[in-house]
Amino acid sequence: MKRSTMYFRMITASIARRKSRMLVALLAVTVGATILAGLVMVYYDMPRQMGEQFLAYGANMIFVPSAESDGMTIEEIQDAIDEIDAGVESDIEYCYESATINDAPIIVTGCDLGKTYATSPYWQIDGELPSAPGEVLVGLEQAEFFSLKVGDTVPIAYLPPDAAAVANGVNLNGEIEGKVFQDFTVSGILDTGGSEEGYFFISAEDMESLIGAELTYDVAELRVNADAQELQEAADKISDAVPGVSPQLVKRITESQTTVLSKLSALVLLVTIITLALIMITVATTMTAVVTERRREIGLRKALGASDGSIMLEFMGEGLLIGFIGGLLGSFLGFGFAYLVSTNVFNSTITFLPALIPITIIVALAVTALACILPVRNATKVDPALVLKGE
């Protein structure tokens, strides 16, 4: 039989046949490795999770027409989006036009209202989103000003810029020549607590028919799945490639995402360090107890001719075997832990990282080895003479 076979037989027998004591150490390593693997998995997946969460807070990049342009065409916007390497989660284009109601100035916004509503969870609507042509969503402030309620009809007048420029008279009804009138039905009142309450929202198609021309957009809001640095790089690329579009970062969103991420990573690091320290304390305590309990056995081994190196190798072997089993169990249990955290906290599933298995095992082995150093050194100090006279 090879010496290594006998060595393995001795350390496995020690763990397998002395279950109670070793179970404590194994449990400590397994629990520690579980928390560790779980946290790392959550941490690794966090930017993606956070990206999804931050979607609720709106866009992190906007496009506005460049200085030399009055508006962006949909083609220009698409060209700019194509320049972004990271995933674009959503893009919504807005077209703002001045209009009047009974000669009082208003601003009408044309956009894909379904998309806007989906990315603006703070929008409270009394009534419904416009779903048919000729429907309008009115901001609360405007609804109060014009005393509008759901179901009312409101005449919106639009004066095309070219008509305004050449307007030279007033007709018999006292109206400016060239003005376009269109009746809209109020489908809902919008309450946001923000500036949106000052606008009238209609669909892009209605906007096109109101102004009687192809739409050019004033703002495009984008949600890009990228961090602040990647966003800045994308913005620089777009500025160079698409002259009509001026990209800008929404600093409030990108910065808070970065801040939350860095705070969470600090928390994960802290918990990881505490967990590792706790594993070390438990394993060191258990191994110290094991060495004390087995002083006679160590004395005997030394009396039989075991060198200090052999004794260290045997006890370290037991510790490392526990570290290995604990690390292996922990990497799988850690996935379960991460899955629970992910589904309960972030409401989404998590991806299993196979690379985490060897990493967890290596960390568990390193921590166990560190914890074993002192007790194992103490083991070599046992006097072989204590096996005599039945001590």
Next chain:
Amino acid sequence: MSLLELKNVYKIYGDLHALDDVNMKIDVGEWVAIMGPSGSGKSTVMNIIGCMDSPTKGQVLLDGVDIASVSSKGLTDIRRDKIGLIFQQFHLINYLTALENVMVAQYYHSMPDEKEALEALDRVGLADRAKHLPSQLSGGEQQRVCVARALINHPELILADEPTGNLDEANEKIVLDLFRQLHDEGTTLIVVTHDAEVGAAAERVITLEYGKVTSENGDTSFGKAARKDVV
């Protein structure tokens, strides 16, 4: 030819002379019993001969090497290569089987050999108990495993510390018979004992009292006298 020789050996702890100018010579193949009352210095001699302690003064020649001046690592090597130890408390490793306990001695000495270890167990009549844990063996059986472990590496010297101290008469006889066989094969045996029967079985008895050798001859009368005292 002498295997072991103690020349003017002292072991001093503070004011206490545990060994006080001890001289003894043990030849190859001899069977010697070291006897004496408690506190006579038997254990100290045993520790020194067993390479587990060094004398304060004097020479201890084992196979011509003065072990008094050998480092602790050197003593470990000598224990491993030249000495087989038998203990009163057996000292089997409780989570290893009888066979594995014998193989541990091989492991530290050279190469574990299951077949050879089984033969050693067969020699002490325990081949059928090879896979049993110490807790599944009687005291006599455990001591026989201990004997098998001591002789597995063919040591030049077998050192037994009260080998029958925890055994009943039947098992004491089995162990003494094993010693006789080893002696007949030419193994050198040193047995430290209180037991007159065990002392009487030896060729020669060395008696220690207050750290000094008080008698050293083939006569085992101390053993018999001591036995009478006990009885």
